[in-house]
Amino acid sequence: MKKHTHTKERDKHFNLNALVEACCERMEKEYQQHNRLPTPIPSPIIEITKESNGVSTIWIQVPTILATDYKPGQYFMCWNPYDSEGGMSKKNYNSEKPYSVGDIRVDRSGIDEETAPDQGLDGSTMMGFTIKNLGRQSGELIKMEKGDWFAIRGPFGTNFQTPNFGETLILVSGGIGSTPMHMAAKEARNKLGDKLTIHSIMGFQTSDDVHYHDKMGEICDSVTVTTDDGSFGLQGYPTIPLREIISNCEPSNTKLFTCGPEPMMKPVLEICEENGIESYAAMERYLPCSVAACGLCMVGDRLTCRQGPVMEGSWLLEQDDFGSPHYH
Amino acid sequence: MAQLTVHAPGLDLPNPLMLASGLQGGSVSALERVAKSRCGGLVSKSIGPSPREIYPGPVCVEAMNGVILNAMGLPNPGVDAFSKMLANNEFAKPMLVSIFGPDSESFSNIAIKMEKSGATALELNLSCPHSKPGSTALIVGQQPNLIHEYVSAVKDVVNIPVYAKLTPNTASIAIEAGAALNAGADGISLINTVSALEIDPFAGRPIIGNLLCGMSGPTIRPIAQRKIAEVALAMRRGDIPVAPILGMGGITTGLDVARFIMLGATAVQIGSALIYDDIDVFETIEKELNDFMDVQGFRDLESMRGIALDSLEGLN
Numbered sequence: 161m162k163k164h165t166h167t168k169e170r171d172k173h174f175n176l177n178a179l180v181e182a183c184c185e186r187m188e189k190e191y192q193q194h195n196r197l198p199t200p201i202p203s204p205i206i207e208i209t210k211e212s213n214g215v216s217t218i219w220i221q222v223p224t225i226l227a228t229d230y231k232p233g234q235y236f237m238c239w240n241p242y243d244s245e246g247g248m249s250k251k252n253y254n255s256e257k258p259y260s261v262g263d264i265r266v267d268r269s270g271i272d273e274e275t276a277p278d279q280g281l282d283g284s285t286m287m288g289f290t291i292k293n294l295g296r297q298s299g300e301l302i303k304m305e306k307g308d309w310f311a312i313r314g315p316f317g318t319n320f321q322t323p324n325f326g327e328t329l330i331l332v333s334g335g336i337g338s339t340p341m342h343m344a345a346k347e348a349r350n351k352l353g354d355k356l357t358i359h360s361i362m363g364f365q366t367s368d369d370v371h372y373h374d375k376m377g378e379i380c381d382s383v384t385v386t387t388d389d390g391s392f393g394l395q396g397y398p399t400i401p402l403r404e405i406i407s408n409c410e411p412s413n414t415k416l417f418t419c420g421p422e423p424m425m426k427p428v429l430e431i432c433e434e435n436g437i438e439s440y441a442a443m444e445r446y447l448p449c450s451v452a453a454c455g456l457c458m459v460g461d462r463l464t465c466r467q468g469p470v471m472e473g474s475w476l477l478e479q480d481d482f483g484s485p486h487y488h
Numbered sequence: 489m490a491q492l493t494v495h496a497p498g499l500d501l502p503n504p505l506m507l508a509s510g511l512q513g514g515s516v517s518a519l520e521r522v523a524k525s526r527c528g529g530l531v532s533k534s535i536g537p538s539p540r541e542i543y544p545g546p547v548c549v550e551a552m553n554g555v556i557l558n559a560m561g562l563p564n565p566g567v568d569a570f571s572k573m574l575a576n577n578e579f580a581k582p583m584l585v586s587i588f589g590p591d592s593e594s595f596s597n598i599a600i601k602m603e604k605s606g607a608t609a610l611e612l613n614l615s616c617p618h619s620k621p622g623s624t625a626l627i628v629g630q631q632p633n634l635i636h637e638y639v640s641a642v643k644d645v646v647n648i649p650v651y652a653k654l655t656p657n658t659a660s661i662a663i664e665a666g667a668a669l670n671a672g673a674d675g676i677s678l679i680n681t682v683s684a685l686e687i688d689p690f691a692g693r694p695i696i697g698n699l700l701c702g703m704s705g706p707t708i709r710p711i712a713q714r715k716i717a718e719v720a721l722a723m724r725r726g727d728i729p730v731a732p733i734l735g736m737g738g739i740t741t742g743l744d745v746a747r748f749i750m751l752g753a754t755a756v757q758i759g760s761a762l763i764y765d766d767i768d769v770f771e772t773i774e775k776e777l778n779d780f781m782d783v784q785g786f787r788d789l790e791s792m793r794g795i796a797l798d799s800l801e802g803l804n
Contacts, residue, residue, distance in 0.1 A: 183690060198550035202691045239546060241691040248693060249544075255697060256545030309691050313549070451763045453511055453548045454560060455518030455533075463512075463521075466766065481517075 167204070167307045168246040176307055180204055180221050184284075188223035197226075200239045200256065200311035205304055206286065211371035214293040215336065216302045217262055220310055224285045227264045231319035232343035233419075233442045233470040235260045237450050238289055239311040244303035255297045256313070258447045260419075260469075262290030262339035263346075263375070287312075290372070292336040316450050318470040320344045320417050320440055328357045328409050330437075331380070332398050332428050334420020338362060338372040340442045344417050345379045357381050359405050363424060367392035399427050411436040416473070419444070426483035429473035439473030445486055490781035491788035492774070494528065494755045496732040497649035497674040498609025499582055501528035501755060503777075504745065504789060505770050508736050508759030509534055509586040509611060509653070514564055516577050523580040525767035526774050530583040531757060532570070534613040535602070537594050539566035544697035548763070551686050551695065554738075556705040556760045558681070559698035562588060562616070567598045571605035584651060588613040592634075592641035599642045599650075609648055611734075614638060614668075615655040615680040629655035629680070632667035639671035651734060653677035656708075656715050665719040666728035675732040676719060677757070679712045705738050705760045712737025713751055720752030720797055740764065742776025749789055750796035 170176075183203040190197050209217040239256035243249050268283035289310075291301045304310065320340070323329045329348055331341040345358050358380040364370050365388045376383045384401040385393030394401060406414070416432050418425050419442040432439035445464045447457040457464035460479035462471065476482045492503040506529040512518045514533040523530060543561035551557045564570065567587075574585070585607040589595045599610055614629035628634045635652065642650055652668035654661060656679035665676050681702025688695045716735045723730045735753030739745060740761040748756050761769050786792045 179690075186690070199552075200546055200549065200688070200695055202688060237545065241688065241693055251544070254544065256547070311688075311691065313546070448542045448545055449548045449560070451548050451550070451556075452766070453558065453763055454542060454563065455512035455514050456542065456563070458515055458517045458521075461517055461521045461524075463518075 167242075167305075167309060170307065176204055180206060184221045184223055187226065191223060191226055196315060197236075197313050200237065200241075200313040202239075202241055202309040202311035204307050205310050207306060208304065209288070211290060213368040214302065215290060215369070215371045217288040217290045218301065218304060218310055219286045219288045220312070221267075221284050222287045222312075224282070227285045227287055230261055230264070230287075230315055232347050233260060233319040233340045234315040234317050235450075235469060236289070236312040236314035237316070238301075239313070240297070240301055240304065241309045241311055243300050244305075244308070251296065253296050253300045256311075256448075257297050258316075258450060258465075258469075259289045259291065260340040260442065261287055261343055262372075263288040263342060290336065290339045294336075314450070316465060318468055320347075320442070320470055322351050323348055323356055323415050325352060325355045326413065328359065328414040330402070330405060330409070330414065330416040331358065331360045331376075332363070332402060332416065332418040332420070332425075333361070334363045334398065334424035335365070335369060337419030337421075337442070337444070338376075340419045341417060342372055342375055342379075345376060349379050360384070361386065361398040361401050361405070363387075363398040363420065364392065365389070397424065397427070399431060402428060402431055406431065406435050406437065409437075415439070418442070418473075421485060422483050423485055426477070429477055432473055433477060440470055441473055441476055443469045443471060443476075445469075490778055490786055492528075492778065494789065496734075496754050499529060499584070499649075499755065501582060503528035503774055504749065504753075504755035505529075505773055506584070506734070506755055506757045507531055507762075508757035509584075509613065510558075510560065511759045511762050513586075516573050519579060519583070520577075522767055526771040527581060527758075527767070528755065529581050530579060531611055532583060532585050533564050534562050534586040534588045534616075535564045535567055535570045535598065536562060536588050537567055537590070537598060539569065540564055546696055547698075549695060550705075550763065554706040555703060556763055557684055557686055557696055557701040557703055559696045559701040561698060567601050571601045574602065574605040574607060582608060584609050584611045586611040586613050586653070588616045590616075592638045595638050596641045596645045599646045603646045603648050607648060609651065609674075610642065610646070611651045611653050611677055612638060612642060612673075613653050613680070615653065627655060627657070629664060630658050632663055635664055635667040636671040639668050639673050643672035649674035651675040651677050653680055655680045656711055656737075657683045660718070661715045662718050662722035662728060666722065669729040669731050673731065675734060675754070677734040677736065678719060679708075679715050679737045682708050682711060706740055707738060709738030709744060709747075713747060716748065716753055717751045717797065717800055720794060721800060721803070723752070724794075724797060724801065739773075740769075742773050742778070742780055745773060745777045746780055746792065747796070749792050750794065752794040752797055754793070
């Protein structure tokens with residue numbers, strides 16, 4: 161008997177597109193009813209893009225409304241119901257972890273652009289989750305293949321607010337913190353066009369880790385890459401180019417968003433405080449449940465899952481437990 | 489304004505609305521955050537003999553309207569870390585410390601450490617498996633003889649009040665409640681989650697990382713009410729010793745609290761409501777309860793307690 165639920169056992173005549181559409185339709189029904197996906201909805205992976213060594217983007221098809229409602233910084237709980245071997249493990253190889261969306265695109269392949277308007281075809285919406293191999297589950301996720309199951313639940317949490325007309329937005333990312341920064345840049349540019357200036361600083365450990373800088377280059381007025389060892393871009397931490405960019409900004413007209421390891425974000429937020437710049441950070445904490453049940457994601461007296469992940473920089477700097485490395 | 493205070497062994501509460509075990513209660517900062525709300529009291533996460541990690545996710549999911557499924561795996565910092573934390577912190581509200589262990593000896597060892605660290609009352613989580621060799625799948629709370637053994641073991645070694653938290657997944661809950669009370673329990677907590685299972689039809693597997701799970705949320709409230717009524721009626725009949733009942737299971741409104749009190753509950757615990765809303769839900773529920781009692785002319789909880797049992801007397 162064929163077990164069609166196992167991706168490894170589908171035969172070559174299996175209609176993956178029909179399955180993708182069915183899963184997308186199910187997602188849309190759930191979303192319309194609850195305004196979020198309260199339960200994990202699996203969908204076959206459509207495409208995997210390799211971004212750099214150990215960093216890949218998993219693309220799934222989602223209902224358009226889910227993508228248009230999504231706000232940068234919010235996260236989905238992402239789950240691989242099976243590990244890359246098609247098995248179920250109790251050792252966290254297939255678990256559920258929070259990831260913010262890295263990219264959204266509309267796929268119009270297979271659509272005849274001349275007749276599309278008449279037929280009301282608007283393409284399929286793809287959501288990309290960019291995953292870095294950091295442990296058991298993420299290590300398993302980057303081994304996934306087209307057709308494998310990838311489930312999402314959410315979106316959850318607070319988001320980055322769109323800046324105002326005429327403002328300067330500075331985005332500082334460390335490593336895989338690139339993903340919400342990319343979505344924040346994209347949203348700001350889509351909404352405000354050239355009525356704002358965006359400077360991006362992207363910190364990585366080495367040239368092997370560098371990713372998303374091309375995407376950011378297409379949106380931002382400037383992109384500065386730093387690597388700890390100087391193997392790509394400037395050598396050192398993002399704080400070095402940050403001071404220079406800030407010296408050319410009007411503080412009252414500038415906002416800074418950041419996402420990355422806490423030891424990187426803390427000095428970034430401190431520089432903002434010194435210079436009177438409003439700042440917001442997306443926190444990456446161990447966040448197993450997302451529904452305020454476990455209480456394991458506390459920062460100060462706040463739950464990261466619900467009162468985060470995006471929090472005010474000035475508030476974070478007052479918390480004793482902010483600024484050390486956190487592993488997940 | 490109705491009088492909402494509750495006086496039960498080890499628990500002097502400003503109102504009957506306690507945080508249920510398992511929700512947000514695993515760290516000082518999380519407990520302090522809840523203590524600042526209008527809740528009447530706290531229950532810690534269940535603390536075991538050693539630190540335990542949470543199960544692989546999904547660990548807690550809103551599976552459908554009114555249904556929360558979870559299998560967290562009793563994550564906790566372990567008795568040594570928790571008792572240190574207890575000794576070094578004053579919480580703004582009274583706290584029941586929930587404990588569990590693989591056998592009765594482990595329960596009593598943890599109980600001793602908690603009492604030494606300043607716990608004023610304990611809740612025994614008896615929904616955990618009994619780990620005697622060859623009986624790993626046995627749930628303590630389904631075996632009256634084991635309930636008696638565990639409760640006696642704890643009562644023998646501590647002076648603070650002990651509440652036994654029972655599982656609803658049994659045929660006749662009054663028998664299990666009787667076993668706990670005859671062993672000296674000072675009160676009963678009812679109910680733990682209802683055993684459940686949900687499958688994702690596309691992925692063809694359970695949607696919870698642990699596969700099997702427990703169900704909570706508004707949908708289980710009528711089940712909880714039935715169990716509480718069965719225990720309260722057995723107390724009325726004199727079948728089992730009379731003791732306070734802490735009621736829980738899907739409470740989200742002040743009217744739900746009134747329902748539990750009318751079935752004989754002394755106080756209630758609130759868990760799943762904190763998944764739907766933030767901790768200010770305690771204030772909302774307190775106000776709803778107060779308004780209801782005012783309009784019905786109930787001056788205090790005592791005047792409302794157990795009145796719905798009258799219509800049920802004579803039923804078995």
